[in-house]
Amino acid sequence: MTFQALDLIDPLLRTLGGLGYKQPTPVQKQAIPAVLAGRDVMAAAQTGTGKTAGFALPILQRLTLDGVTGPQCVRALVLVPTRELAEQVFESFRSYGGNLPLRSAVAYGGVDIAPQIAKLRKGLDVLVATPGRLIDLHDQGAISFALLQTLVLDEADRMLDLGFERDLDILLEALPKQRQTLLFSATFSDEIRRLAKGLLRDPVQIQVAAANTAVKTVKQWLVTTDKRRKPELFLHLLGKLGWGQALVFVKTRKGAEALVKELQEHGLTADAIHGDKTQPARLRALERFKRKEVQLLIATDVAARGLDIEALPLVVNFDLPTVAEDYIHRIGRTGRAGLEGEAVSLVCADEVDMLKAIETLTRQIVPRFEEAGFEADHRVPETAPKGSAPAVQKLTAPRAGGKAAGKPAAGAKRPAAAPAGGKTPARVEARPAGGSESLGTYIAPEKHSKSPGRDRAPDAGGPSSGRPRDGGSRGGSTGPSGGRARGGGSAG
The missing domain is CATH 3.40.50.300 (P-loop containing nucleotide triphosphate hydrolases)
Structure with missing residues (x-):
């Protein structure tokens, strides 16, 4: 299958050709048509399989063909858990959209908020942001969600972790109820899947590899x-x-x-x-x-x-x-x-x-x-x-x-004498x-004889506490992240 077979527009096809993209990956083959059709999507695929292009390409196409933005408005919002991922996803949108008349920007804590506010004044087609800084922008009246069409939670398992639950509740309350929602991640625990049911409407579910598996290479x-x-x-x-x-x-x-x-x-x-x-x-x-x-x-x-x-x-x-x-x-x-x-x-x-x-x-x-x-x-x-x-x-x-x-x-060592x-x-x-x-x-692991009372392995997900926040803390005092401290602290 080629990218042309996925009904992408010529400007995107030219960009992909210039970047050396030959064929879509499995997650892209399934995600791009679903996103173009306006469906909600929940996609799980291993790292390095092209998930970002799986949602960025169809979002850019829909934005190009459908409407324009307005002052302080955002039409597509991508939420990510860390500053590094925000930069990476933003660069992908900027690269893929190089031949398109669209405006995009990135916003996260740890840097001056003023330039981010300035970029929002004329409106944006795509904003990639961490939750804490996005709430700061909204609290200051610098951003409007009135024209929002698509919400993406990238690395959705982290975004839906309890450490982000309060920020997400605040943001979801401010977003339009009628929207397209996309969840992309390498892993989805059972708890995350249950939480996702409240966010998605009749989603297309994509599972490219066995759930929660490490890369075979x-x-x-x-x-x-x-x-x-x-x-x-x-x-x-x-x-x-x-x-x-x-x-x-x-x-x-x-x-x-x-x-x-x-x-x-x-x-x-x-x-x-x-x-x-x-x-x-x-x-x-x-x-x-x-x-x-x-x-x-x-x-x-x-x-x-x-x-x-x-x-x-x-x-x-x-x-x-x-x-x-x-x-x-x-x-x-x-x-x-x-x-x-x-x-x-x-x-x-x-x-x-x-x-x-x-x-x-x-x-x-x-x-x-x-x-x-x-x-x-x-x-x-x-x-x-x-x-x-x-x-x-x-x-x-x-x-x-x-x-x-x-x-x-x-000269491998001989096993010691076996105990009785x-x-x-x-x-x-x-x-x-x-x-x-x-x-x-x-x-080599021991073969245990059957005996009562052996410890069982804990739940795979482990405790949810202690996971890193989005790189910008919120609340009272200003710290290294540049935001106000807000329960949970700053990332890693």
Whole structure:
């Protein structure tokens, strides 16, 4: 199928040809006709599958063929959870609409609001915004929704999270009831699907891949250790495995700055992106990383949904995310557009519940290794379901962004003597990504005998608290984000 077969107008077809787009992706094949027909849509597809074009192209076409905007009015509104994603989606609209007589803009916290108000005075066809800043604009009378035709919630699972519920309630009350609503995301939990029923009217439901699955081109594995040893282990693996560029996720802003400082003290180039950084500083850090002036970019989950880095070979989860769905979005920064990538997690005993939730959500057990000298004093409990442990296998850890690095190392360790009445997990040497040295010891999950009272894996979604806000806080005092503090705080 071609884009021409989707009944797109000539200006859009010329733009797509100039951008080198040959054929629509599966999500675009289904979404574009539905949006052009004015239907509400709920679309789930993995990262890197072209979701943005799936809603941007038909929205641009409908706006071109139907009416004009007015002063301070917006005809299409795209809500996103983070500043980075706002910039990325805005750039997509600007690129796709290059041959169209339409005006678009982006609005988020952390920067001066005055230029955003100025762009709204003549009216806009498309506005991409984070919720907090959009409410600020509405409170100041700078924006009107009188002509709004289409609302898009991009990364809808985050947008409908309880952390955004209050802001969304305020905005939805201000929007016209008669509108087209589009929900696009990589993941939709059962709770999110229930919430979506109140927003959509007879929606077209699109599911391109199995729900809540990680990209198949990403090789995943983890190394167990103690929490206090993580920085040392990370530095050790960087040198031993010859890692090049890597996007490293941590849990907190303070943790991001501490890791950057430690890496720099060891002569490595590193920078951070998190909610305490101004938007210009975050964009500078991202651009330096894209130009390969920085080897390691340390980020909180504020960056998981909005970073588009070409051919990124490696994602490292220095800390596991507190919400399982965020793991999918984190590792989705690599292995994009059919390229191979690698996702490595450093896991301590305190994170076993998070690991269980991730493995429940993704329906797979992440292979685990131990590195000699970094074994955990506080052992990370097994997470494999009872009786479902995979057969003993020799693993070769994949090369980041490339092929596996050869056969398993010779001289594999023999399993220790089995205790009475049970089996010891097989331990097999494995070669690392990017080097000839042995990574350490692969530990196959134990086969547990049946016994009452075993802990069950928690719900895949995990707790909803603690998820990052939109990058602009709201409420009383003005902070780094440039907005007023409003329950929940600023992003990551």
